[in-house]
Amino acid sequence: MTTVFIISAPSGSGKSTLVGRLLREDKNLLFSVSYTTRAARGQERDGESYHFISREQFEAALSLLPVLPPNEAVKLLCDRAALLASSIAALEGHLVEMKSKTLGELAEPNQQLPEPWLRQKFPELFVVEGEYRLALMNAELNFINDLVRRITQDGWGPVGMWREMQAHCEREFQRESKAAQTDTQTA
Numbered sequence: 811m812t813t814v815f816i817i818s819a820p821s822g823s824g825k826s827t828l829v830g831r832l833l834r835e836d837k838n839l840l841f842s843v844s845y846t847t848r849a850a851r852g853q854e855r856d857g858e859s860y861h862f863i864s865r866e867q868f869e870a871a872l873s874l875l876p877v878l879p880p881n882e883a884v885k886l887l888c889d890r891a892a893l894l895a896s897s898i899a900a901l902e903g904h905l906v907e908m909k910s911k912t913l914g915e916l917a918e919p920n921q922q923l924p925e926p927w928l929r930q931k932f933p934e935l936f937v938v939e940g941e942y943r944l945a946l947m948n949a950e951l952n953f954i955n956d957l958v959r960r961i962t963q964d965g966w967g968p969v970g971m972w973r974e975m976q977a978h979c980e981r982e983f984q985r986e987s988k989a990a991q992t993d994t995q996t997a
Contacts, residue, residue: 815839879976880961880969887958894951901944908932908940 817825833839846860856862875883908916914928961969 876972876975880972884958884961887954887961891951891954891958894947894954898944898947898951901940901947905937905940905944908937909934 817829819825847865850862911932913930917923
């Protein structure tokens with residue numbers, strides 16, 4: 811079984827220096843490049859320091875669910891669903907507002923529009939992009955809600971195996987930790 815070391819500390823505390831030295835001294839160690847949604851800083855390069863991705867890409871990383879305990883995966887999915895529901899409500903409100911206004915109400919104070927246009931409703935043609943985005947967000951929310959339902963139902967096949975794999979990994983970790991403690995105490 812592989813041992814994973816996590817080096818975590820505040821910014822500027824010397825993590826990179828420590829990791830660099832460990833990698834130079836022990837050729838059996840490998841460095842795992844993390845993913846982040848922040849912009850690169852200084853000399854950081856994509857694929858070396860971090861994999862720099864968009865928030866949308868990060869949130870769409872459903873393929874990572876199997877490495878999380880089921881309850882943690884459900885919590886993350888529910889958090890995503892709550893964010894989506896909030897964004898959907900805001901976009902729906904904006905679309906309703908736009909569709910209810912006349913061109914005269916939406917025009918800038920110094921903008922001159924022909925008189926007949928001033929009383930005309932805002933053409934729905936100009937909100938098609940927002941409606942499309944809303945449809946995609948609703949589809950994602952429906953997918954997430956369905957996935958949460960399937961994960962939390964006892965009858966959904968992979969969840970039992972998923973929990974067993976997580977429990978097995980935890981037991982192995984505990985066994986290896988005990989063995990390492992025993993080795994350290996006898997040395």
